[in-house]
Amino acid sequence: MVSKSSRQAIDPATVNGWGVDADSRNDPTYPYRDRAADQAKGMAWERPPLQPEDVEVLRSLEHNRRPAVFGVSVPPSGVSGMIRRAAFTYSESDWRHWLMLLGADRVNMLEGILADLIGGRVPNIPAEMGVRAEWQHNRDSLVRKAAIAATVSTVAIVLLRRRAAGRERRAGRL
Amino acid sequence: MLAADYRGPYRVRAERKPEPAIHHPRDAIVRVTRSCICGSDLHLYHGLVPDTRVGMTFGHEFCGIVEEVGAEVGNLSPGDHVLVPFNIACGQCHFCKQGLFGNCHEANPEATAVGGIYGYSHTAGGYDGGQAQYARVPYADFGPTLIPDGMDLDDAVLLTDIVPTGYQAAEMGGIQKGDTVVVFGAGPVGIMAARCAWLFGAGRVLVIDHVDYRLEFASRYCPAEVYNFAAIDDMALFIKKQTDSLGADVCIDAVGGDAAGSMLRTLLGKKLKLEAGSAITLHWAINSVKKGGIVSIVGVYGPTGNLIPMGNVVNKGITIRANQASVKRLLPRLIEHVQAGRIDPKALITHRLPLEEVSDAYRLFSAKLDACIKPVLYPNGGA
Numbered sequence: 001m002v003s004k005s006s007r008q009a010i011d012p013a014t015v016n017g018w019g020v021d022a023d024s025r026n027d028p029t030y031p032y033r034d035r036a037a038d039q040a041k042g043m044a045w046e047r048p049p050l051q052p053e054d055v056e057v058l059r060s061l062e063h064n065r066r067p068a069v070f071g072v073s074v075p076p077s078g079v080s081g082m083i084r085r086a087a088f089t090y091s092e093s094d095w096r097h098w099l100m101l102l103g104a105d106r107v108n109m110l111e112g113i114l115a116d117l118i119g120g121r122v123p124n125i126p127a128e129m130g131v132r133a134e135w136q137h138n139r140d141s142l143v144r145k146a147a148i149a150a151t152v153s154t155v156a157i158v159l160l161r162r163r164a165a166g167r168e169r170r171a172g173r174l
Numbered sequence: 175m176l177a178a179d180y181r182g183p184y185r186v187r188a189e190r191k192p193e194p195a196i197h198h199p200r201d202a203i204v205r206v207t208r209s210c211i212c213g214s215d216l217h218l219y220h221g222l223v224p225d226t227r228v229g230m231t232f233g234h235e236f237c238g239i240v241e242e243v244g245a246e247v248g249n250l251s252p253g254d255h256v257l258v259p260f261n262i263a264c265g266q267c268h269f270c271k272q273g274l275f276g277n278c279h280e281a282n283p284e285a286t287a288v289g290g291i292y293g294y295s296h297t298a299g300g301y302d303g304g305q306a307q308y309a310r311v312p313y314a315d316f317g318p319t320l321i322p323d324g325m326d327l328d329d330a331v332l333l334t335d336i337v338p339t340g341y342q343a344a345e346m347g348g349i350q351k352g353d354t355v356v357v358f359g360a361g362p363v364g365i366m367a368a369r370c371a372w373l374f375g376a377g378r379v380l381v382i383d384h385v386d387y388r389l390e391f392a393s394r395y396c397p398a399e400v401y402n403f404a405a406i407d408d409m410a411l412f413i414k415k416q417t418d419s420l421g422a423d424v425c426i427d428a429v430g431g432d433a434a435g436s437m438l439r440t441l442l443g444k445k446l447k448l449e450a451g452s453a454i455t456l457h458w459a460i461n462s463v464k465k466g467g468i469v470s471i472v473g474v475y476g477p478t479g480n481l482i483p484m485g486n487v488v489n490k491g492i493t494i495r496a497n498q499a500s501v502k503r504l505l506p507r508l509i510e511h512v513q514a515g516r517i518d519p520k521a522l523i524t525h526r527l528p529l530e531e532v533s534d535a536y537r538l539f540s541a542k543l544d545a546c547i548k549p550v551l552y553p554n555g556g557a
Contacts, residue, residue: 031345034271043279048280052197057284060284060285060286063283066283067281069197069200069290069313070284071290071302072197073301074227074228074230074296084225087225105221109228112182123181128181128185128533129533129537133541137538137544138541
């Protein structure tokens with residue numbers, strides 16, 4: 001029984017029949033991969049200079065070293081940042097990694113609204129969603145959606161008020 | 175400077191932000207003259223790509239004028255007008271050496287399965303993109319390409335992604351003279367893939383979508399036989415009937431995870447996020463291609479997983495070929511095609527808008543309003 005992977009090197013030249021049917025034309029990656037340039041196996045290339053890490057950069061577990069350059073847009077912060085940091089304790093192959101990042105994105109959306117409000121700005125969400133384009137080019141649909149939203153909201157408010165009034169009546173009887 | 179600013183699913187606004195700076199000796203700063211919204215930006219806009227952070231600037235299809243260069247950029251000077259491939263590539267790692275410039279290993283700390291891409295979430299490296307007045311361009315001594323004299327800037331900006339992606343979709347199809355090629359998706363990439371299929375010698379090109387105005391455009395531009403899948407009950411059966419019951423030689427998925435066409439797959443992949451987007455196009459492609467055929471995928475899917483008929487891949491002996499386009503590798507040939515008039519990229523552009531109207535531009539493109547095929551932003555008035 002094999003319980004551990006073997007790292008013992010095998011010289012292909014010692015394997016009976018090695019390479020007798022090798023055919024360089026049998027290459028489904030042609031032409032978008034130049035195998036002729038695939039000479040040095042492993043991470044042996046001359047590296048570019050390393051970008052100074054002046055912002056927090058989360059690194060995939062599957063990288064054994066940080067790539068030479070990276071983006072500096074929006075470092076992780078707040079609650080979403082905590083979730084993102086936790087997500088990067090799992091590899092790219094683990095669904096938890098991606099599901100936690102998607103969850104962090106939704107939290108981050110709420111953080112964005114909160115940041116706007118704290119900064120004294122009420123976000124114009126309809127404008128950010130391009131309502132003007134809808135008004136110009138898809139007015140009937142926009143009006144229909146607005147009417148449905150208004151109806152649903154009105155019904156919800158009426159139901160909530162009735163429920164509150166019922167609670168008050170019952171409390172009065174007691 | 176003014177820049178697009180992501181605020182959450184379906185929300186983007188124009189915002190004042192600090193101008194980008196040089197962070198690496200191979201960086202450049204580019205003043206953006208044209209910046210497209212790509213169909214794959216819509217995956218970000220719809221909230222489908224993990225680690226898309228509020229405050230990021232999207233935009234991976236742009237061209238512009240070099241403003242400033244880092245100490246190790248010797249081949250560009252301020253004032254040069256360049257088109258910027260959407261892949262960020264060092265040009266010297268294991269993968270770049272093989273021409274896989276969409277798979278560079280020195281440009282994305284956050285993931286290994288995808289290289290660095292401008293403005294495409296932190297899953298693609300966390301770079302702010304070109305839907306802004308200025309953009310930071312890493313590895314500027316390798317990626318950006320001087321726009322040839324006389325080339326229309328509207329053509330040049332489409333050489334950063336759409337044209338190479340469509341071309342590589344056809345190239346990966348291994349199209350032989352006389353082959354029947356089915357392209358799923360009549361967005362800009364699908365249209366370009368269908369156009370390029372002829373360059374590789376296709377004998378017949380079919381384009382499938384559900385948006386009539388796009389199908390009509392494809393029928394003229396590519397040209398191609400076009401079919402609306404809303405009127406087709408069973409896609410595989412339909413393609414078999416079109417191909418003497420054998421199936422197509424090559425099927426191209428130019429849609430990705432945002433596909434319409436199956437309520438169940440939309441629910442699982444797009445609403446509940448239990449799949450990495452809706453894989454109905456891939457399902458159709460696998461089941462419509464002939465035995466021993468090739469499925470070429472350039473549509474964008476999320477990083478988790480999708481339900482596809484894998485048994486049919488095995489039993490039919492299908493070859494699946496896929497990648498992000500290796501723009502830098504393809505540019506010399508594609509520039510020749512544009513200059514020779516064999517490809518007319520700018521004909522795809524239907525909307526030209528100032529950056530201030532980025533919210534409306536996204537909505538136009540996402541909701542397919544006003545017969546929108548390709549919107550382009552002009553962040554500095556186009557100059």
